[in-house]
Amino acid sequence: MRMISRRQLLQGAGAVLGAGACPALLRAAVAQELVIARPDHVIRAGTNENPYGPSRVALQAIAEAMDLTNQYGRGHYDELIQLVADLNSVPVENVVLGTGSGEILKTGGLIASWDKGSVVCADPTYHDLVRYAGNAGSEIIRVPVNENLETDLDAIASAIRDDTVMVYLVNPNNPLPNYVTKDILKDFVREVSKDRMVFVDEAYFEYIEDPDYGSMIELVAEGNPNVIVARTASKIHGLAGLNVGFGFAHPAMIERIQALKTGRNNILGIEAAYASYQDLEFQDFTRRKNKESMAIVEQMFEELGVRYVKSQTNFTFFETGIPVREVNAALLDEGIQVGRPFPPFETWSRVSMAKPEEMRYYVQTFKRLFGRRILDSAA
Numbered sequence: 001m002r003m004i005s006r007r008q009l010l011q012g013a014g015a016v017l018g019a020g021a022c023p024a025l026l027r028a029a030v031a032q033e034l035v036i037a038r039p040d041h042v043i044r045a046g047t048n049e050n051p052y053g054p055s056r057v058a059l060q061a062i063a064e065a066m067d068l069t070n071q072y073g074r075g076h077y078d079e080l081i082q083l084v085a086d087l088n089s090v091p092v093e094n095v096v097l098g099t100g101s102g103e104i105l106k107t108g109g110l111i112a113s114w115d116k117g118s119v120v121c122a123d124p125t126y127h128d129l130v131r132y133a134g135n136a137g138s139e140i141i142r143v144p145v146n147e148n149l150e151t152d153l154d155a156i157a158s159a160i161r162d163d164t165v166m167v168y169l170v171n172p173n174n175p176l177p178n179y180v181t182k183d184i185l186k187d188f189v190r191e192v193s194k195d196r197m198v199f200v201d202e203a204y205f206e207y208i209e210d211p212d213y214g215s216m217i218e219l220v221a222e223g224n225p226n227v228i229v230a231r232t233a234s235k236i237h238g239l240a241g242l243n244v245g246f247g248f249a250h251p252a253m254i255e256r257i258q259a260l261k262t263g264r265n266n267i268l269g270i271e272a273a274y275a276s277y278q279d280l281e282f283q284d285f286t287r288r289k290n291k292e293s294m295a296i297v298e299q300m301f302e303e304l305g306v307r308y309v310k311s312q313t314n315f316t317f318f319e320t321g322i323p324v325r326e327v328n329a330a331l332l333d334e335g336i337q338v339g340r341p342f343p344p345f346e347t348w349s350r351v352s353m354a355k356p357e358e359m360r361y362y363v364q365t366f367k368r369l370f371g372r373r374i375l376d377s378a379a
């Protein structure tokens with residue numbers, strides 16, 4: 001990215017730095033002496049991807065598999081299932097491969113509607129499973145997050161009806177990147193899964209390093225017949241375009257999912273994932289860079305005094321106080337794509353972590369466009 005000098009900044013960024021600009025903003029904007037010029041590409045900060053992925057080893061595996069794309073062959077399919085089973089300390093009978101975790105989610109939704117029952121979920125949450133279940137005939141019972149914007153397990157428990165066949169939990173949630181701690185969630189899932197299925201979506205599992213967070217695959221390992229967990233290679237592995245995801249469940253549930261799912265993974269995705277899940281260095285690198293980007297964005301939140309949800313995922317969610325469509329259109333004009341609106345949070349913005357240098361440009365741009373307005377409205 002091209003850097004420009006402080007003098008150029010002072011000439012070109014009058015909206016923030018003109019007369020009456022907030023001293024804190026002014027200090028923050030010029031503290032680095034240099035600012036970042038608009039990059040020659042659109043910054044993808046809207047769909048929670050890995051800005052670095054796929055890893056080099058995954059790219060090498062994809063290149064080697066190119067010649068095999070005329071075949072129906074499954075390449076390292078068995079080895080991939082074995083690897084992912086080993087990484088999660090379960091037998092292969094507990095694992096199913098999906099064309100993205102989206103396929104596992106939709107199949108979960110299909111199973112719920114097949115069983116002619118309602119589905120309970122937090123609101124807001126990720127849409128794939130509940131939208132599919134709703135389209136297939138299930139009633140969806142949405143339970144608003146609590147005043148701290150956390151998944152409200154007590155309210156979810158109260159919302160469960162006799163006809164509820166599935167509870168869908170995204171942990172960490174999306175677009176709210178907070179999570180329910182492992183012990184609390186485990187007790188909840190154990191209890192609720194006595195009478196119905198509990199589907200736990202762990203798409204952002206690999207980003208979280210806090211010891212109080214944990215996977216519900218442990219309940220699958222214990223033999224629980226009613227727990228399904230989904231994971232994806234789309235996030236930390238950077239393989240969103242190749243659609244590789246996994247379901248973990250009791251062997252009988254795995255058979256049910258296998259029988260209903262319609263996708264078929266392609267060889268490029270299988271080979272890429274098999275390589276990537278062995279590449280721990282790339283995952284460490286991604287986590288490190290992700291934290292760097294998050295710190296840049298959170299510093300802006302602190303400077304502006306906005307409300308935001310503390311995140312260990314690769315996205316964040318904050319209250320601008322400005323209609324999200326207006327924010328999104330203005331940012332897109334400046335070459336930055338951020339997350340779509342998430343009703344009822346009409347004045348909140350979801351921002352995915354791109355590379356740190358891209359997030360510096362985002363912060364600089366966001367402050368220039370909206371910093372003054374946000375500070376004035378708080379005054």
Ligand SMILES: Cc1ncc(COP(=O)(O)O)c(C=O)c1O
Pocket residue numbers: 047048099100101102103126128170173174201203204231232233234240243244245
């Ligand atoms: C919570 C959650 N689950 C699942 C997915 C879908 O992942 P996949 O690409 O594996 O279908 C996403 C994608 O953004 C997500 O945020």
